[in-house]
Amino acid sequence: MATGHTDPQRRERIIGATLDLIAEEGITGVSHRKVAVRAGVPLGSMTYHFSGMDELIREAFTRFADHIVAVFDAHLAAPADRDQARQAVTDLVHALSEGSRRDLVLTQELYVLAARRPVYRELTREWMARSRTHLEKHFDPDTARQLDALIEGLTLHRALDDEPQDRALTLEAITRITTTDT
Template sequence: MATGYTDPQRRERILATTLELIAQEGIAGVSHRKIAARAGVPLGSMTYHFHGIDEVLREAFRHFTDHIVALTDTHLTELADQDQARTAVVDLIHVLSDGTRRDFVLIQELYTLATREAYYRELVQRWTAHTRSRLEAHFDPDTACQLDALIKGLALHRSLLTTPHDSALTFDAVTRITTIRGGGVAGGRLERPRNTEPSNARDE
């Protein structure tokens, strides 16, 4: 039987199996024994490659965020103009929400972990920063921030719906965020009309 040293794919197989197990049973369903059995590796190889279950989980989610970042790059690079960028954002939202059940569940598990542990918050922040940097090639930083929130939020919302998905509605939402309507622009920000008096002011 190949040892961990002579089987360089074993570590990657363990991480891939961990993600599959999390997607199916949640974090609570993960253990060294379950991972080893499903990955088809000796139980001892778990401690050979990782110091503990926390390291397994952290490495697995790091690999998962690398996958999401690569997916983002596929859609948000080599775009000619803002029109292509808007279409790419719509496509990315639909890929995230219409993709595999595995990816959807893992994203939610990652968000849950990120609310409690700094390591996972850093993974989400790295993913967010990368997405915004791609968007800022075509939009100002404030708009890129709003688009990133829309991508994550709308993908989650759409994933939970049972009604048919309409890409036209998604495109309209992206267009509303990326198009200045009324008012002027100062430093990339939409200038809101100023109220000359409180709305509850009484006539004197």
């Protein structure tokens, strides 16, 4: 394995290992030693690449937020009209809730940190603003804000329910929020 400066992927492996550990053991289960072992790097690499655990965890969650925003982009970039956008949001909710358990757990871990620590609250606010930017391509800002909250709630409920609601009910909820009286 390459060492030091000749291993450009080392930092990325450390971040990925950190996210994996958070998903498996929670924030309290993460340590420099565990991350180094998981990433397959010398323990000294931890302090070479990150000033401390807090910087590493912030960077890891920033990378995770980027990933989720990319999922939003993948679903919401193509719709040409409001009906297609509603279908795309439905697809997004189902993709998020039926997808990676890792992503679901990481989302909840980040929310817990954000509830306790302002720096993570700011990170989640930035993430939500970026997600809403994608929604605002199809809906007004107030509707996008409400829809973003609905996406979060439906995703969590669908992921944790023994009998999650079907696509028709998801689409109905999205349609109710995105239909304005004229």
